[in-house]
Amino acid sequence: MLKKRQCQRFNVRGTTLHYKEKPLLWGKGEFSRDYYPVLDISRGGLKFLSNHKIPAGSRLTLRINFPGLDHSKEIKAVVRWISRNREASYRYQNGVSFNAYGSGRQENHVETLNFLKLLESKYLM
Numbered sequence: 001m002l003k004k005r006q007c008q009r010f011n012v013r014g015t016t017l018h019y020k021e022k023p024l025l026w027g028k029g030e031f032s033r034d035y036y037p038v039l040d041i042s043r044g045g046l047k048f049l050s051n052h053k054i055p056a057g058s059r060l061t062l063r064i065n066f067p068g069l070d071h072s073k074e075i076k077a078v079v080r081w082i083s084r085n086r087e088a089s090y091r092y093q094n095g096v097s098f099n100a101y102g103s104g105r106q107e108n109h110v111e112t113l114n115f116l117k118l119l120e121s122k123y124l125m
Contacts, residue, residue: 007042010123014067015041017048022059031063036090038064043116045077045097049090054079060096066119073115075099075108 015038020029032052039047046062054060058079063072077096085093099106101113 007044008120008124009040009042009047010120011040012038012066012119012123015064017046017062017064019054019060019062021054022061029061031061035065039093041116041119043098043113043120045080045095047093047095049085049092050094051091053092054082054094056081062096073112075112076106 016035017038018032018035020031022029034051036048036050039049041047041064046064056079060077060079062075062077064075065072076099078099079094080097081095083093085091099108101108101110103110
């Protein structure tokens with residue numbers, strides 16, 4: 001995990017995600033049916049809106065849909081915080097940090113980090 005605020009946040013308009021929580025004991029879980037807007041993203045995590053209260057510490061698999069890509073990116077993450085959304089569109093804002101990048105079972109693919117770096121260079125200019 002990268003340190004808090006070590007990475008610059010950026011916004012890719014139209015990015016959405018759906019997620020699944022890691023089951024406590026066994027099984028794969030199911031992705032949420034709804035897609036939620038991503039407010040900002042960085043190499044280390046992202047912030048998204050939802051209508052469900054996801055407890056801090058929950059382990060998620062995110063399936064992120066970027067505009068212009070014909071396939072989504074899957075990223076493993078942990079919910080770090082949740083707060084009420086002041087606007088009426090969605091009830092909650094959720095902050096997640098991405099798992100480390102590497103080849104371990106609970107790590108995200110290094111190719112995903114490279115993709116995020118590419119997006120960062122495009123959207124932070």
